[in-house]
């Protein structure tokens with residue numbers, strides 16, 4: 001009889017390691033003999049950035065048994081309802097569009113975009129179809145005061161302090177979910193006859209065994225990259241950004257509004273993120289080193305801070321280099337990589353932590369019962385996540401290819417067809433005549449929904465030719481009702497929604 005798989009060893013204790021531990025423990029910890037260990041180096045720090053998440057994080061935390069309000073308080077977290085893109089189309093002063101988290105009003109029932117394309121009545125696509133844009137413009141929170149944990153009026157995610165988040169999850173996983181914690185450095189990988197990892201050697205705890213090893217060692221990727229030498233697929237010819245300068249910025253005062261969205265402002269050779277946490281802002285400039293030197297990148301960030309903060313002289317800048325890309329495989333033998341050990345691309349749509357959540361859930365759900373099943377499970381896993389990486393690359397690139405900014409080489413090069421993946425070029429041709437729909441993909445669920453694609457496409461001024469969609473009176477009436485509904489919701493909800501800051505103050509003051 002084959003041995004049942006009942007021991008998982010995670011190496012690395014950043015957000016990836018602890019999310020993976022929490023997701024697997026929540027699902028499997030009650031099984032007899034199930035062992036889940038996490039080894040974390042006491043010497044190598046976590047990356048400590050990564051402040052934007054997706055609404056999926058609500059379900060992930062809830063499934064782990066985390067109290068939403070404990071999490072918000074411990075991680076200085078705030079509510080995020082989408083992203084506001086400034087200057088991405090023309091760079092003019094009124095160049096703004098949103099990618100909100102709620103789907104366009106009526107999206108499930110009809111091709112609302114068809115009617116907006118025909119007669120937008122002077123409103124942008126996101127304004128016409130989502131109440132959330134109004135919430136964000138007025139710094140309103142997504143839930144009413146006193147609402148229960150994890151319930152809300154508007155779909156939302158969080159902005160959080162990455163360092164505090166790892167520490168919070170660590171305590172939760174150890175204290176509440178029974179994860180065994182080993183603080184030590186992994187120094188060597190010991191191999192079984194079939195090429196699997198039999199154990200890892202540590203400095204002070206000897207050899208640690210496992211049926212499955214999960215590599216959460218960040219950019220080091222010591223198991224999948226270092227030990228197995230799995231190829232790294234470099235994406236820098238498509239997505240050029242490979243440098244970040246990050247800063248933590250105090251609020252002007254305790255009444256300064258807390259943004260309800262990530263602010264993403266286009267720059268000469270990249271963009272600046274601006275995120276409002278409960279206690280400070282997180283601001284960073286990501287740029288392409290091929291198109292801009294470090295000194296100019298710093299100058300641009302300091303200029304932005306001087307225009308938006310109390311003064312740049314108080315701020316420390318942290319520089320991070322990365323190579324955009326991902327591994328060719330994510331699961332080899334009995335080793336799976338989760339987090340930055342599996343790849344990383346610019347944080348434009350905060351796709352890193354959601355990939356951690358998806359990978360962790362898939363591992364927990366598909367955990368092979370025996371070693372004999374593992375090769376089947378890993379083959380499917382690799383196909384699925386390779387597809388997701390390619391969709392992320394296409395979706396991020398979509399933000400660049402429709403720009404009219406031509407004054408800088410960075411933006412011009414982004415529009416060069418040679419830098420656009422064939423899959424995206426084909427899809428753009430189809431979208432010239434077809435409104436993005438869930439049928440664009442063969443998967444039941446894509447990483448980026450058709451609603452998200454519509455927000456970017458039409459936010460950037462793309463025009464789908466709607467002649468193939470006949471004008472039907474009932475459909476036109478329905479669409480009009482949806483546009484009216486957005487306005488009704490604005491009128492109904494605005495008076496009862498607290499600001500993001502008031503909501504957070506209330507939660508922090510009422511444990």
Ligand SMILES: Cc1cc2nc3c(=O)[nH]c(=O)nc-3n(C[C@H](O)[C@H](O)[C@H](O)COP(=O)(O)OP(=O)(O)OC[C@H]3O[C@@H](n4cnc5c(N)ncnc54)[C@H](O)[C@@H]3O)c2cc1C
Pocket residue numbers: 011012013014015016017039040041042043044045046047048049050051052053162184185186187216217218219220222244246284320322338339340341347350351352353354
């Ligand atoms: C500039 C920037 C901005 C980002 N913004 C976002 C964002 O807005 N949203 C988002 O979702 N993501 C974002 N990310 C990505 C996000 O930060 C990471 O995906 C997330 O923090 C997970 O990192 P990690 O756990 O994979 O790696 P790390 O945080 O680097 O953790 C690695 C762990 O491995 C351990 N380790 C390494 N070697 C050994 C060893 N030999 N033995 C034992 N332990 C070892 C280390 O001690 C550490 O605990 C951003 C990243 C960057 C660079």
